[in-house]
Amino acid sequence: MQSRTPPTRAGRPRSAAADAAILAATRAALVELGWSRLTLGDVATRAGVAKTTLYRRWAGKNELVVDAVAELFDELRLPDHGSLAADIEGVVLQFAALLARPEARSGLMAVVAEATRDETLRDRIRTSIVDRQKRLVLEGRARAQSRGELPPEPGPEEAARTADLIFDMVAGAVVHRTLVSAEPADEEWVRGFTRILLTGLATHSPFGGPALLEELGGV
Amino acid sequence: MQSRTPPTRAGRPRSAAADAAILAATRAALVELGWSRLTLGDVATRAGVAKTTLYRRWAGKNELVVDAVAELFDELRLPDHGSLAADIEGVVLQFAALLARPEARSGLMAVVAEATRDETLRDRIRTSIVDRQKRLVLEGRARAQSRGELPPEPGPEEAARTADLIFDMVAGAVVHRTLVSAEPADEEWVRGFTRILLTGLATHSPFGGPALLEELGGV
Amino acid sequence: MQSRTPPTRAGRPRSAAADAAILAATRAALVELGWSRLTLGDVATRAGVAKTTLYRRWAGKNELVVDAVAELFDELRLPDHGSLAADIEGVVLQFAALLARPEARSGLMAVVAEATRDETLRDRIRTSIVDRQKRLVLEGRARAQSRGELPPEPGPEEAARTADLIFDMVAGAVVHRTLVSAEPADEEWVRGFTRILLTGLATHSPFGGPALLEELGGV
Amino acid sequence: MQSRTPPTRAGRPRSAAADAAILAATRAALVELGWSRLTLGDVATRAGVAKTTLYRRWAGKNELVVDAVAELFDELRLPDHGSLAADIEGVVLQFAALLARPEARSGLMAVVAEATRDETLRDRIRTSIVDRQKRLVLEGRARAQSRGELPPEPGPEEAARTADLIFDMVAGAVVHRTLVSAEPADEEWVRGFTRILLTGLATHSPFGGPALLEELGGV
DNA sequence: CCGTAACCGAGACGGTACGTCACGTCTTGAG
DNA sequence: CTCAAGACGTGACGTACCGTCTCGGTTACGG
Numbered sequence: 001m002q003s004r005t006p007p008t009r010a011g012r013p014r015s016a017a018a019d020a021a022i023l024a025a026t027r028a029a030l031v032e033l034g035w036s037r038l039t040l041g042d043v044a045t046r047a048g049v050a051k052t053t054l055y056r057r058w059a060g061k062n063e064l065v066v067d068a069v070a071e072l073f074d075e076l077r078l079p080d081h082g083s084l085a086a087d088i089e090g091v092v093l094q095f096a097a098l099l100a101r102p103e104a105r106s107g108l109m110a111v112v113a114e115a116t117r118d119e120t121l122r123d124r125i126r127t128s129i130v131d132r133q134k135r136l137v138l139e140g141r142a143r144a145q146s147r148g149e150l151p152p153e154p155g156p157e158e159a160a161r162t163a164d165l166i167f168d169m170v171a172g173a174v175v176h177r178t179l180v181s182a183e184p185a186d187e188e189w190v191r192g193f194t195r196i197l198l199t200g201l202a203t204h205s206p207f208g209g210p211a212l213l214e215e216l217g218g219v
Numbered sequence: 220m221q222s223r224t225p226p227t228r229a230g231r232p233r234s235a236a237a238d239a240a241i242l243a244a245t246r247a248a249l250v251e252l253g254w255s256r257l258t259l260g261d262v263a264t265r266a267g268v269a270k271t272t273l274y275r276r277w278a279g280k281n282e283l284v285v286d287a288v289a290e291l292f293d294e295l296r297l298p299d300h301g302s303l304a305a306d307i308e309g310v311v312l313q314f315a316a317l318l319a320r321p322e323a324r325s326g327l328m329a330v331v332a333e334a335t336r337d338e339t340l341r342d343r344i345r346t347s348i349v350d351r352q353k354r355l356v357l358e359g360r361a362r363a364q365s366r367g368e369l370p371p372e373p374g375p376e377e378a379a380r381t382a383d384l385i386f387d388m389v390a391g392a393v394v395h396r397t398l399v400s401a402e403p404a405d406e407e408w409v410r411g412f413t414r415i416l417l418t419g420l421a422t423h424s425p426f427g428g429p430a431l432l433e434e435l436g437g438v
Numbered sequence: 439m440q441s442r443t444p445p446t447r448a449g450r451p452r453s454a455a456a457d458a459a460i461l462a463a464t465r466a467a468l469v470e471l472g473w474s475r476l477t478l479g480d481v482a483t484r485a486g487v488a489k490t491t492l493y494r495r496w497a498g499k500n501e502l503v504v505d506a507v508a509e510l511f512d513e514l515r516l517p518d519h520g521s522l523a524a525d526i527e528g529v530v531l532q533f534a535a536l537l538a539r540p541e542a543r544s545g546l547m548a549v550v551a552e553a554t555r556d557e558t559l560r561d562r563i564r565t566s567i568v569d570r571q572k573r574l575v576l577e578g579r580a581r582a583q584s585r586g587e588l589p590p591e592p593g594p595e596e597a598a599r600t601a602d603l604i605f606d607m608v609a610g611a612v613v614h615r616t617l618v619s620a621e622p623a624d625e626e627w628v629r630g631f632t633r634i635l636l637t638g639l640a641t642h643s644p645f646g647g648p649a650l651l652e653e654l655g656g657v
Numbered sequence: 658m659q660s661r662t663p664p665t666r667a668g669r670p671r672s673a674a675a676d677a678a679i680l681a682a683t684r685a686a687l688v689e690l691g692w693s694r695l696t697l698g699d700v701a702t703r704a705g706v707a708k709t710t711l712y713r714r715w716a717g718k719n720e721l722v723v724d725a726v727a728e729l730f731d732e733l734r735l736p737d738h739g740s741l742a743a744d745i746e747g748v749v750l751q752f753a754a755l756l757a758r759p760e761a762r763s764g765l766m767a768v769v770a771e772a773t774r775d776e777t778l779r780d781r782i783r784t785s786i787v788d789r790q791k792r793l794v795l796e797g798r799a800r801a802q803s804r805g806e807l808p809p810e811p812g813p814e815e816a817a818r819t820a821d822l823i824f825d826m827v828a829g830a831v832v833h834r835t836l837v838s839a840e841p842a843d844e845e846w847v848r849g850f851t852r853i854l855l856t857g858l859a860t861h862s863p864f865g866g867p868a869l870l871e872e873l874g875g876v
Numbered sequence: 877c878c879g880t881a882a883c884c885g886a887g888a889c890g891g892t893a894c895g896t897c898a899c900g901t902c903t904t905g906a907g
Numbered sequence: 908c909t910c911a912a913g914a915c916g917t918g919a920c921g922t923a924c925c926g927t928c929t930c931g932g933t934t935a936c937g938g
Contacts, residue, residue: 105335165412498926
């Protein structure tokens, strides 16, 4: 007969089904209404749940939407197409397809906008989305290195820095193309992007060789 | 002796000073409050203007903020530092500094988020911001080509496509670094970014030469 | 050679047509919209006149409507039907018909309501409407007295007091019937009203004779 | 075993105190500001209540003021002064005192004015005010009949018709005197009014006897 | 017959209140 | 202790009129 603090607290336990229903309702509402017209009252109604239940679990609209959107990004996979270029093209196309979905489009940018003034939200985005998807860069690079397509990293610190940089370049380009420039990131665009990412702008230039590198200076 | 539409319409003309005051007040409010807490009533008060005056000239918060933010981007200049790499680094640092300002940070992303569900707003952003700043890419490329750092373009269509691509890569990377990853785009980061943009990821790889290019295929 | 203030001031004289057009437009707007939805901007538009023109001539909505409504009351006439009872019935029916017209209904009560807090407006109503229509009571009484249906008045002061009282009783009953009780003042009602006005409630009562009068006391 | 609608509905019940506070605040605002300057926002503030709470319970200014004013009329009592004439004078003086209060003056006429264009409001006024105060006429008549001052009614239909008529005559005269003519309904006026109401205009006329009644014809 | 002063239309202006909406909190009764 | 329901205080929304103010342009007198 033990009398330790029970792991299950007193009273009626929280409905497990409610969380899933709420996140799904949030995504549905994002599709139909977009961020700014999305209402917590409406989400609660869609989920068949009271507004109080919703506020018991999330602090507000921002937090809820981050969680609802973060789940979408976990669908991304790094396929093995046999070469670094093909792998990049594959994952970039997946990302582009994701950003074509309205719940991801408006949800993502809106929480990023809010995060510019909210340290907590910024951390939540980094934890739930950014850091989690960096796995794609790390996996891709490791695979390319094992294939011999990329040289090994000089050290762990430099490796992390480069991974971050590449992640920002890839994700940033796709996001900017689809959301700011508002043009589709189609196969043609992805091929052009991958080419520049891998070989650089100056490839064919007469100065594109060692001279250029020298001029760039060491890092 | 022409009798075309008279330039002065009937009635009291709109105050020219009001427009400037409103846009400045909008930026000030963005700094203090951010997008979501920004209120048109508050902007009107700051500008010493009635709310109705504001609604007479802009359809809503989105349109107003696009105009207020667009003016910021016109400050960007392409300095001539003597080489393509240095020019890129210079303009990217300027852009990073701009995105470090709170009125640009929250304003820009918020209107992009809204634009995901608003065709009209999307056009306004493209016209007022995106297309206007592409000048930086075009100038930079032309200068680099005249220096011989970059090869001439095969044709006008390809030239436009590449300019768009580069713009998305540069702007996207900086935006993603500063707003999504929420890390500063400092000089070190800018150097690394410029290196990859110019020479590509695969530069030092044993496969980074003609073999890689072949594998990438033509565009 | 006189140098007194000239009766015609310098400059362009006010358009005479405008006044009539504005008052007519006001009545039309009262019919369609009623008092509370009536807008001076709308009246100006209907009259084909600028808002400033309207404000140059009337201080506001109240004053304008009093003038617009007052004109209606001047249509009332006291017909000679040969007896006091028939004359009263005739004029009451005319008044009831007037109060059945929407421009009179809503206009009259609304300005009366406003006048409860506006001494100036109260005077304007008294001058433009009330005092002007007392002529009906005075004419009717004089005619009845010349017919011998009513006794002559004891003195001028008493005569005025009684005329006011009768006016309030007649006009008040019709107004209350049509606007407050919101029932039609039809012929049957008017016959009943006239009978009580002329012979009193207590006519057939066994106490309705001298005893009652004594009980009422002198005035 | 009945399954009728449960008396207690789900959710938080409406605050009972709020209703009283709102109606009192409405009357206070009427006193200070009058009808046209009365603001629902201001009423809400005075009542220590949110504007939304107010709109949850009343459809608008009109409905609210009808209810606020109707309560005032319930204060009217028919005192027993021993004779019909004295009873009438008593209740008329009460009514005059009520109409001297600013909250009744402006409130009553304003809603009547609005009611000229609003069937629903008209019904509300009839139900809440007019029909409710007819009790005074019915009581007074019954008392006078039991005293033998008035003859019994020929039938129920005729009784109702006459009660309505008397109510309109009494209430109408007082309203017109105080609000339209804008003169006080003081004791002297009330005595004169009561005399005419009970004995008629033609009392002392040589033709005021049976001949007049004949001339008036049957109803 | 010509200047000029007051008029006119149009419409922008600073305000005030509107009635609605969503927020996030609270109060209820049931489980 | 949670849940659904729904009322609550708060505060911004976008609209409608208010009454005032510039505009450019138009009359009709009076010198």
